[in-house]
Amino acid sequence: MDLQSKMTVYAAIAGVFALMGGIVFYASLDNDELNQVEIELTNVELIDVNEINNQAKFNVTFLVKNPSDKTFTVSVIDYKLYGDGTLLGSGLYSTADITLPGRALFSSGAEIPLKNIFLLSNGDVNSEIYQAMIDNKITSFSAEGTIITQSSWSEAENEFKTGY
Numbered sequence: 756m757d758l759q760s761k762m763t764v765y766a767a768i769a770g771v772f773a774l775m776g777g778i779v780f781y782a783s784l785d786n787d788e789l790n791q792v793e794i795e796l797t798n799v800e801l802i803d804v805n806e807i808n809n810q811a812k813f814n815v816t817f818l819v820k821n822p823s824d825k826t827f828t829v830s831v832i833d834y835k836l837y838g839d840g841t842l843l844g845s846g847l848y849s850t851a852d853i854t855l856p857g858r859a860l861f862s863s864g865a866e867i868p869l870k871n872i873f874l875l876s877n878g879d880v881n882s883e884i885y886q887a888m889i890d891n892k893i894t895s896f897s898a899e900g901t902i903i904t905q906s907s908w909s910e911a912e913n914e915f916k917t918g919y
Contacts (some may be wrong), residue, residue, distance in 0.1 A: 780912070788825035789904045789911035792861075794818070796898045796917040797868065809877035811889050815846060817869050817917075819902070821861040827904045828858040829869065834900030836873060837918070838893040841884050846873045846898075855907060892911050895919065 797814040805812070815836065819829055832848040848871040850858045859867050877885045887893050897918025904911050 785865070786787050786909055786911055788823035788911060789827055789906060790913055791821075791823040792827070792902060792904050792911075792913055792914045793820040793822060794902050794917060796821075796896060796919055797822070797838070798919075799838075799873070799893075799896045801889060801891060802872075811875045813873040813875065813888075814872045815873045815898070817848070817871070817898075818866055819861065819869055820866045824863045825906055826860055826862045827906045828855055828860060828896075829902060830858070830910075831903040832869065832871070832900065833902075834898045837897045837899075838884065838888060839895055840897075841880065843875055844873070844879050844889070846871055855905065861904075867889070908919060 771794075795818045796815070798814070798820045800814045801811060802810040802814055804810075806898040815834075817832060821827065828850070830849065830851045833845075834846050834847075836843045839904075848869055859869070861867060875885065875888055880888075884893075895918060897916070900914070902913050902915055904913070
Protein backbone atom coordinates (compact mmCIF):
# COMPACT_ATOMS: atom_id res chain seq x y z
CA MET A 756 0.00 0.00 0.00
CA ASP A 757 1.46 3.36 -0.91
CA LEU A 758 1.72 6.38 1.38
CA GLN A 759 -1.24 8.23 -0.16
CA SER A 760 -3.58 5.24 0.38
CA LYS A 761 -2.48 4.91 4.01
CA MET A 762 -3.04 8.63 4.60
CA THR A 763 -6.53 8.37 3.07
CA VAL A 764 -7.43 5.47 5.38
CA TYR A 765 -6.07 7.33 8.44
CA ALA A 766 -7.96 10.48 7.46
CA ALA A 767 -11.19 8.49 7.06
CA ILE A 768 -10.75 6.86 10.49
CA ALA A 769 -10.00 10.26 12.08
CA GLY A 770 -13.10 11.68 10.37
CA VAL A 771 -15.30 8.91 11.75
CA PHE A 772 -13.98 9.52 15.30
CA ALA A 773 -14.51 13.28 14.93
CA LEU A 774 -18.08 12.68 13.75
CA MET A 775 -18.78 10.36 16.71
CA GLY A 776 -17.34 12.94 19.12
CA GLY A 777 -19.50 15.64 17.56
CA ILE A 778 -22.64 13.54 17.99
CA VAL A 779 -21.84 12.90 21.66
CA PHE A 780 -21.18 16.61 22.22
CA TYR A 781 -24.41 17.61 20.45
CA ALA A 782 -26.41 15.10 22.50
CA SER A 783 -24.98 16.44 25.77
CA LEU A 784 -26.35 19.92 25.03
CA ASP A 785 -29.83 18.68 26.13
CA ASN A 786 -28.71 17.52 29.59
CA ASP A 787 -29.10 20.86 31.41
CA GLU A 788 -32.65 21.31 30.14
CA LEU A 789 -33.65 17.70 30.86
CA ASN A 790 -32.45 18.16 34.45
CA GLN A 791 -34.98 20.98 34.97
CA VAL A 792 -37.90 18.54 35.14
CA GLU A 793 -40.24 19.05 38.11
CA ILE A 794 -42.28 16.24 39.64
CA GLU A 795 -44.95 16.47 42.31
CA LEU A 796 -47.02 13.75 44.02
CA THR A 797 -50.61 14.99 43.74
CA ASN A 798 -52.88 12.09 44.64
CA VAL A 799 -53.05 8.57 46.09
CA GLU A 800 -56.51 7.09 45.56
CA LEU A 801 -57.91 3.68 46.53
CA ILE A 802 -59.26 1.81 43.50
CA ASP A 803 -59.96 -1.71 44.70
CA VAL A 804 -59.56 -3.99 47.70
CA ASN A 805 -59.12 -7.72 47.09
CA GLU A 806 -60.06 -9.35 50.40
CA ILE A 807 -59.16 -12.84 49.17
CA ASN A 808 -55.52 -11.91 48.44
CA ASN A 809 -55.40 -9.16 51.11
CA GLN A 810 -54.27 -6.65 48.51
CA ALA A 811 -55.31 -3.09 47.85
CA LYS A 812 -54.86 -1.29 44.53
CA PHE A 813 -54.16 2.46 44.46
CA ASN A 814 -53.86 5.07 41.72
CA VAL A 815 -50.73 7.15 42.37
CA THR A 816 -50.65 10.41 40.39
CA PHE A 817 -47.54 12.47 39.72
CA LEU A 818 -47.74 15.89 38.07
CA VAL A 819 -44.69 16.28 35.81
CA LYS A 820 -43.76 19.79 34.64
CA ASN A 821 -41.38 21.00 31.95
CA PRO A 822 -40.08 24.51 32.74
CA SER A 823 -37.39 24.28 30.02
CA ASP A 824 -37.53 25.04 26.30
CA LYS A 825 -36.62 21.45 25.35
CA THR A 826 -39.36 18.89 24.58
CA PHE A 827 -38.87 15.57 26.34
CA THR A 828 -40.63 12.38 27.39
CA VAL A 829 -40.64 10.48 30.69
CA SER A 830 -39.51 6.89 30.41
CA VAL A 831 -39.30 5.83 34.08
CA ILE A 832 -40.44 7.02 37.51
CA ASP A 833 -39.02 4.66 40.14
CA TYR A 834 -40.33 5.59 43.60
CA LYS A 835 -40.89 4.61 47.21
CA LEU A 836 -44.28 5.59 48.61
CA TYR A 837 -44.76 6.68 52.22
CA GLY A 838 -48.02 7.14 54.12
CA ASP A 839 -47.87 9.22 57.33
CA GLY A 840 -44.10 8.72 57.29
CA THR A 841 -44.27 4.91 57.03
CA LEU A 842 -42.80 3.16 54.01
CA LEU A 843 -45.62 1.46 52.11
CA GLY A 844 -43.52 0.01 49.31
CA SER A 845 -41.98 0.68 45.93
CA GLY A 846 -43.63 1.51 42.64
CA LEU A 847 -42.55 1.85 39.04
CA TYR A 848 -44.07 3.91 36.25
CA SER A 849 -42.44 2.88 32.98
CA THR A 850 -42.93 3.62 29.31
CA ALA A 851 -39.50 2.19 28.42
CA ASP A 852 -41.13 -0.41 26.16
CA ILE A 853 -42.89 2.32 24.14
CA THR A 854 -40.91 4.16 21.45
CA LEU A 855 -40.33 7.90 21.91
CA PRO A 856 -43.01 8.97 19.39
CA GLY A 857 -45.65 6.95 21.26
CA ARG A 858 -45.07 8.59 24.67
CA ALA A 859 -46.58 11.75 26.14
CA LEU A 860 -44.55 14.74 24.94
CA PHE A 861 -43.69 17.40 27.49
CA SER A 862 -43.26 20.55 25.44
CA SER A 863 -42.13 23.82 27.01
CA GLY A 864 -44.43 24.75 29.92
CA ALA A 865 -46.37 21.47 29.81
CA GLU A 866 -47.82 19.96 32.99
CA ILE A 867 -49.07 16.40 32.55
CA PRO A 868 -50.39 14.06 35.28
CA LEU A 869 -48.95 10.54 35.04
CA LYS A 870 -50.83 7.77 36.83
CA ASN A 871 -49.44 4.51 38.11
CA ILE A 872 -51.04 1.49 39.81
CA PHE A 873 -49.55 0.78 43.24
CA LEU A 874 -50.30 -2.59 44.90
CA LEU A 875 -50.21 -2.84 48.69
CA SER A 876 -50.32 -6.27 50.30
CA ASN A 877 -51.35 -6.76 53.92
CA GLY A 878 -48.11 -8.68 54.47
CA ASP A 879 -45.95 -5.78 53.19
CA VAL A 880 -46.84 -3.43 56.07
CA ASN A 881 -48.26 -3.92 59.54
CA SER A 882 -52.00 -4.55 59.81
CA GLU A 883 -52.86 -1.14 61.27
CA ILE A 884 -51.21 0.72 58.39
CA TYR A 885 -52.88 -1.54 55.82
CA GLN A 886 -56.29 -1.00 57.44
CA ALA A 887 -55.72 2.76 57.62
CA MET A 888 -54.86 2.77 53.91
CA ILE A 889 -58.01 0.94 52.84
CA ASP A 890 -60.12 3.08 55.20
CA ASN A 891 -58.63 6.30 53.71
CA LYS A 892 -57.33 7.39 57.12
CA ILE A 893 -53.78 8.22 56.02
CA THR A 894 -53.49 12.02 56.03
CA SER A 895 -50.18 12.62 54.26
CA PHE A 896 -48.33 10.90 51.46
CA SER A 897 -44.83 11.36 50.15
CA ALA A 898 -42.66 9.77 47.51
CA GLU A 899 -38.97 9.74 46.73
CA GLY A 900 -37.09 8.20 43.87
CA THR A 901 -35.75 8.90 40.41
CA ILE A 902 -37.28 10.16 37.20
CA ILE A 903 -35.68 9.51 33.81
CA THR A 904 -36.39 12.01 31.04
CA GLN A 905 -35.41 11.58 27.40
CA SER A 906 -35.11 13.72 24.32
CA SER A 907 -34.34 12.34 20.88
CA TRP A 908 -30.60 12.72 21.61
CA SER A 909 -30.15 12.47 25.34
CA GLU A 910 -31.32 10.98 28.64
CA ALA A 911 -31.16 12.41 32.18
CA GLU A 912 -31.83 10.80 35.56
CA ASN A 913 -32.96 13.06 38.42
CA GLU A 914 -33.72 12.27 42.04
CA PHE A 915 -36.86 13.71 43.62
CA LYS A 916 -38.66 13.96 46.94
CA THR A 917 -42.26 15.14 47.03
CA GLY A 918 -45.35 14.92 49.19
CA TYR A 919 -48.72 16.34 50.12
